[in-house]
Structures are given as structure tokens and as C-alpha cells.
Amino acid sequence: MVTNFQDRALFRERGWWRDATFLDDLDRWARDTPDRTAVVSRFWETGDGPDVTLSYAGLADAARRCASGLVALGVGPGDRVAMQVVNQWQATVLALGCASAGAVVVPYFIATGAADTEWILRESGACAVVSLGTVRGLEVAAAIAGMRERLPGLRHQIVVGDEVPEGAVGFESLLSAPAVDLGDRRPAGDDVFQIMYTSGTTGRPKGVRHSFNTLYAMSRSYTDPLGLGPDDVLSTPCIIGGQGGWLYGLLSPLLVGAASVWSDAYRPADFLDLAERYGITAAYFTPAVLDQLVEEQRERPRRHALRHMVTGSTPIPPGLPGRFYATFGLPVRSLWGMTENGGVTISGADDPVDWAAHSDGRPVEWMQMRLVGEDGAEVADGEPGRLEVRGANLCLGYEGADEVFAAALHDGWFVTGDLARRDGRGGLKIIGRTKDMINKGGLHVPAVAVEEILRADPRVAEVAVVGEPEPLLGETVVAVVVPHGEPPALEDLQRLVREARMTPGYEPDRLEVVAELPKTPTGKVRKRALEEDLAARKAAAGPR
Known part of the structure; x- marks a missing residue:
């Protein structure tokens, strides 16, 4: 019934x-x-x-x-x-x-x-x-x-x-x-x-x-x-x-x-x-x-x-x-x-x-x-x-x-x-937000799914994957990382994503190392604040 x-x-x-x-x-x-x-x-x-x-x-x-x-x-x-x-x-x-x-x-x-x-x-x-x-x-x-x-x-x-x-x-x-x-x-x-x-x-x-x-x-x-x-x-x-x-x-x-x-x-x-x-x-x-x-x-x-x-x-x-x-x-x-x-x-x-x-x-x-x-x-x-x-x-x-x-x-x-x-056992796994998709030249990158992969690096204490404005593609992928000790290299993070056999283009295009991530009182990362900061800095830098 x-x-x-x-x-x-x-x-x-x-x-x-x-x-x-x-x-x-x-x-x-x-x-x-x-x-x-x-x-x-x-x-x-x-x-x-x-x-x-x-x-x-x-x-x-x-x-x-x-x-x-x-x-x-x-x-x-x-x-x-x-x-x-x-x-x-x-x-x-x-x-x-x-x-x-x-x-x-x-x-x-x-x-x-x-x-x-x-x-x-x-x-x-x-x-x-x-x-x-x-x-x-x-x-x-x-x-x-x-x-x-x-x-x-x-x-x-x-x-x-x-x-x-x-x-x-x-x-x-x-x-x-x-x-x-x-x-x-x-x-x-x-x-x-x-x-x-x-x-x-x-x-x-x-x-x-x-x-x-x-x-x-x-x-x-x-x-x-x-x-x-x-x-x-x-x-x-x-x-x-x-x-x-x-x-x-x-x-x-x-x-x-x-x-x-x-x-x-x-x-x-x-x-x-x-x-x-x-x-x-x-x-x-x-x-x-x-x-x-x-x-x-x-x-x-x-x-x-x-x-x-x-x-x-x-x-x-x-x-x-x-x-x-x-x-x-x-x-x-x-x-x-x-x-x-x-x-x-x-x-x-x-x-x-x-x-x-x-x-x-x-x-x-x-x-x-x-x-x-x-x-x-x-x-x-x-x-x-x-x-x-x-x-x-x-x-x-x-x-x-x-x-x-x-x-x-x-x-x-x-x-x-x-x-x-x-998940194969009658349940589910959250992999991202519908508003948490990075549009990289028409490729929709699920930020949370990429974050899951990047957390496997022991040098990554916390990570947020966000979009950064880019004139041709619309957005590129930025990994904002709070390091545990020596920070990882961008190439290391890109390799992790490729080895996980994720869709080509999901790997981060840039690495941003920070001391802490902005968060709400419940501990959720305020990604909009990160994105606004990246966009403002990009605009201030002007065209390259």
C-alpha cells in the first residue's frame, strides 16, 4: 500500500x-x-x-x-x-x-x-x-x-x-x-x-x-x-x-x-x-x-x-x-x-x-x-x-x-x-547543493563532491570549493584550504581528483590558502562570503 x-x-x-x-x-x-x-x-x-x-x-x-x-x-x-x-x-x-x-x-x-x-x-x-x-x-x-x-x-x-x-x-x-x-x-x-x-x-x-x-x-x-x-x-x-x-x-x-x-x-x-x-x-x-x-x-x-x-x-x-x-x-x-x-x-x-x-x-x-x-x-x-x-x-x-x-x-x-x-543500502549520500554548483563553461561542478576528495589529503584540515568569476568560462574552480601544517600543492589536489576518476574539469584550477573559513553559527561554511571576496579581488585586479 x-x-x-x-x-x-x-x-x-x-x-x-x-x-x-x-x-x-x-x-x-x-x-x-x-x-x-x-x-x-x-x-x-x-x-x-x-x-x-x-x-x-x-x-x-x-x-x-x-x-x-x-x-x-x-x-x-x-x-x-x-x-x-x-x-x-x-x-x-x-x-x-x-x-x-x-x-x-x-x-x-x-x-x-x-x-x-x-x-x-x-x-x-x-x-x-x-x-x-x-x-x-x-x-x-x-x-x-x-x-x-x-x-x-x-x-x-x-x-x-x-x-x-x-x-x-x-x-x-x-x-x-x-x-x-x-x-x-x-x-x-x-x-x-x-x-x-x-x-x-x-x-x-x-x-x-x-x-x-x-x-x-x-x-x-x-x-x-x-x-x-x-x-x-x-x-x-x-x-x-x-x-x-x-x-x-x-x-x-x-x-x-x-x-x-x-x-x-x-x-x-x-x-x-x-x-x-x-x-x-x-x-x-x-x-x-x-x-x-x-x-x-x-x-x-x-x-x-x-x-x-x-x-x-x-x-x-x-x-x-x-x-x-x-x-x-x-x-x-x-x-x-x-x-x-x-x-x-x-x-x-x-x-x-x-x-x-x-x-x-x-x-x-x-x-x-x-x-x-x-x-x-x-x-x-x-x-x-x-x-x-x-x-x-x-x-x-x-x-x-x-x-x-x-x-x-x-x-x-x-x-x-x-x-x-x-547509497545502495536504501539510504542516500548528500553530494552538494543545487545552488552549490560551479558553472565552468557549461560543466556543472558539484563543489561538495570535490571537497570530499580533497579532504583525503592529510595536509587539508578544512576545504571549501567555490567558483571564481572568469570572463570566458563564467567560473573557475577554487579550492580554499585551511592547511594542517605545510599546505598541499595545487598539483597534488588536482591529482587526487583525477585519481578519483571524477569528470575532467572538476579538479581545482587554483588553490587559496587561508587561516580559517567563514562560518555560520552551526558550523556551515559561508560560501557566499568566500565567493564575494574572490569576485571583489578579481574585479580590483582588473583584466589580465
Whole structure:
């Protein structure tokens, strides 16, 4: 039988969506296992003192008190409350407090600049914003205070910590407000819970709307394949301003009654210390960070209880899964997803140890994928195609820009913007972006596929392959490399591409060596910034 992955009634029938919400999960664990640890919060940057630990009963109480404080400020059902914080217990309490008050949470990254912050607060219609004071050299609260007069809809500024600007209130004051009856504010599964603003590599970020149900399906895309439960301890350094932090550090633990270990800053040694102390069993990391863990563990081994390590967001270098397995004794599992749909694919426990470098996994039961060509028809096995997905994870649309979301749909399928090929085991491998193609005299060079080859050179720490303007060809291929020690020669990189039997012309025409690559807060390389810099320098140099 062909399943209609656009039928929301079917989502409920199959149990992929539900009438309950994460608040019901919280109430369940607080009632049945009140003393079980829900959240552990370690402070390196934003505070001092011992770790903060909240039981499930304590978390439920703090969320109710936070909700009462928001209601006292006049926050009502459907109101938007923005949050610009890091991974700390206050983030968990705030998210659940907003839900209890019927409000919608608007998370964004701590490093978001003032101009984009003002745009997000205006576009989302936020009536309140909760932020840190100062962190990592950023005057977060002061910047927001300076824009409030231009944001008449922003009625309240709430600050975590001691640096509270004039006209703002401290987060702790929310927790001391008189209790109110929250019964009539209780949201339902189809209500909007989150508007997550994407980091955006070009243009303004988009506000991606998610309901409790889409987030429920997204969380299960992590907990179900891993078989997570109340005995697990989950952690991720992915920041709460992005979907990785929300799903793998906040919602997934709550869904299964597990503990979540937060840390307001990431350092590999600190994570391994936390893993040893609190018995972390499952974690989600980006690939670059995994190599840091490998180096740290080899230098100073710790005991650990890790059973699952999942990675994604950026390409997985060849050899990384093997290095991790040799060091920690467990395989790396790859995951692919987006802000719009969370984790869609994940590799399996039965896959080879090094499979994460070759595949981004198979789709979960409630998501469907297809690869299509320029004519919209599905491509044959072995052929690259445009990745389209649909199913219970998919977001509800873009805040204030539903026409943009509608344009991203093709016959009911969401056009991801990724190029992929089938992996031969029922899954896929992302090989590039549809917008990440370099047009070299009519030859379309898939930048990510070339990057995969170049990473095999041990002298390449990081690489981005981008196009540079060229009068005759339109673009030429430039490999922008952060070297590991002595940089490689251009001829070495060209030889790697030829030996990989890639299409002639895919090899880089020029090598650019840099100290670092510009990145978004999620670690994605800002290729548009590289391309603009190359184009500007080319124009300044004039014709040759």
C-alpha cells in the first residue's frame, strides 16, 4: 500500500503525531519518577559555582513558575517570546514555561548580529525577548536595549544573569511571580510551539514554524532509531539557538524521560569529563568536533558510558568513523536533516563501521524521500538528483513568508536544495547543493563532491570549493584550504581528483590558502562570503 505522506490524519493513525504535547511528557515523568535527573547544567562562561541539577519534579515546578511570571507580564496564548541564550538550564525552563503559558518560542543564535536580531524580533512579532547579558565579548542585552524604541511590539526585555539594563527585568524574577491557573492556556499537539530562525548563508534568516507534533516526529527520528529510554543521558554541544540543540539536548531527553547534560561552552576535555562524571550514553556532534574528542581521548583517556554517537550538519571526512571507533569502541552514525524537518535520515546499527563517511543514512518510517532530475522525474540508481522530502517532520511554513515556503514545494514534496545519490543500502549520500554548483563553461561542478576528495589529503584540515568569476568560462574552480601544517600543492589536489576518476574539469584550477573559513553559527561554511571576496579581488585586479 502506498502511504500518503501528506495526510495528517494518517500521521495520527500511525502514531506519528498525537494529541498530547511535551508538557504531558513532563507531567508524566514528574509524576512517575519525580526524583530522576532531568537537566544537568555546567557553567564555564556565563556563571560560576557547582553544576545545577534539576529533577523532573523540579523542572516541572520551575516551568510552571516561569509560565506564571510570563503571564504576569501579559504574555498570552500565541504570543511570541524570543530567546537568545546558550545551553543552560534556563533555556529548558524557558521553553517549557512558554509552552505552559501558551506562548510560541522564537530561538536564535547567541552570535546573531544586532541587525539580524532586530529583524528577527520585528518579523516574528516578539512581545518579549530573553537573553544573556554579556557573553563571548558580545553585549547581547545592551544591543537589544538599544533597539527597543524601534520595536514597539517588544514590550518586555528579560535578562539571564546580573547584567540587567534599565527597563529590563531579571529572569529570576519570573520564577518568583505568584502562581496562576494555566489550565485554559494548555496547548494542543497541532499548535505552533517554535519559530526557529535559520542561520542563513545568504540573505535574511527565515522563520521556520513548527508545531508540537512536527517537533514530536523530529525528536522520535533520533530517539527511536537509537532505542533511547529513561536510563539514558543525552548531550550535545549544538547550541539551543539551532535545531540541533533543541532536538538532541532539550526535546529528545524530555520525550523519553532521559537526563540532559547541558554546558554553556564547549571544550573537548570538558565534555569528556562530563561524560565520565554523569554517564553520558548518547550524543550528537558535528564532524569537526569529533576529531577533537578523538585527540583528547587519546591524550588523556577517560572512562565513558557512550553507546551512541551521531554526527551530521557538515560532511564527514574519510577516516573519521574509523578513528572514532578505534578510540571509543563504538561506531559513528550519520544523520541528515534541516531546520525545516529535523533528522530525516540516520544510518543504522547494522551498517559497516565506516559507513557514516559514505552515507547519510536511511529515512525514518514517517519520512519519505526522492531524487529527481531537472525534468522533475526520479533519477536512476547511481545518478545524482535533487533531494525532495515529505512526511510528519516537515514544518508548517515560514513566518510571514508562506509564499516562499509554497515556492519550495514541488507536487507536495519539499525541495531541500541538496543534491544526493542513493547509497545502495536504501539510504542516500548528500553530494552538494543545487545552488552549490560551479558553472565552468557549461560543466556543472558539484563543489561538495570535490571537497570530499580533497579532504583525503592529510595536509587539508578544512576545504571549501567555490567558483571564481572568469570572463570566458563564467567560473573557475577554487579550492580554499585551511592547511594542517605545510599546505598541499595545487598539483597534488588536482591529482587526487583525477585519481578519483571524477569528470575532467572538476579538479581545482587554483588553490587559496587561508587561516580559517567563514562560518555560520552551526558550523556551515559561508560560501557566499568566500565567493564575494574572490569576485571583489578579481574585479580590483582588473583584466589580465
